[in-house]
Amino acid sequence: MENGKISVAIVGGGETGTPMLQQFLDLDFVDVRGVSDLDAKAPGMTLAKKHGIEATTEFLDLVKHNIGLDIVIDATGVEEVRKTLRAHLADTDNQHTVVVSQSISRLLMSMANGSLVDLKHDRHGY
Numbered sequence: 001m002e003n004g005k006i007s008v009a010i011v012g013g014g015e016t017g018t019p020m021l022q023q024f025l026d027l028d029f030v031d032v033r034g035v036s037d038l039d040a041k042a043p044g045m046t047l048a049k050k051h052g053i054e055a056t057t058e059f060l061d062l063v064k065h066n067i068g069l070d071i072v073i074d075a076t077g078v079e080e081v082r083k084t085l086r087a088h089l090a091d092t093d094n095q096h097t098v099v100v101s102q103s104i105s106r107l108l109m110s111m112a113n114g115s116l117v118d119l120k121h122d123r124h125g126y
């Protein structure tokens with residue numbers, strides 16, 4: 001938590017990750033450190049670049065390039081991404097960075113929305 005801000009990185013610059021990124025950019029207590037998507041032209045990647053934020057197709061770069069990162073949000077819906085992130089944090093003895101689950105993302109989005117947000121891909125929930 002450098003500068004007293006909450007540092008966040010987002011994996012997945014699609015329908016979930018992009019509005020989340022926009023909301024974070026509007027909050028002066030959140031320090032967005034990076035976004036990753038396999039598609040370099042995904043909306044979240046474009047928005048990140050526009051704001052001078054790291055935009056990488058290699059999601060582990062977000063953790064490797066940001067020592068002390070507070071939170072990494074998996075907004076891909078791809079279970080392998082979550083597993084790889086957690087394995088990397090364990091392998092590097094990173095006890096600090098938290099990988100945010102789909103349920104927490106839903107809670108945050110619902111709080112921002114003021115009512116419960118439906119998950120489009122509930123069947124892939126994990």
Ligand SMILES: NC(=O)c1ccc[n+]([C@@H]2O[C@H](COP(=O)([O-])OP(=O)(O)OC[C@H]3O[C@@H](n4cnc5c(N)ncnc54)[C@H](O)[C@@H]3O)[C@@H](O)[C@H]2O)c1
Nearest residue numbers: 012013014015016036037038042075076077078119120121
């Ligand atoms: N859209 C919603 O209403 C909503 C709300 C809350 C939670 N969610 C959850 O968020 C997840 C994603 O949903 P979405 O609608 O944003 O999907 P989406 O397809 O719009 O976005 C997912 C993005 O992840 C990227 N991606 C996939 N594998 C990747 C990898 N290995 N590295 C980097 N990027 C990768 C894809 O390229 C894509 O741009 C789902 O699990 C969904 O249940 C969705």
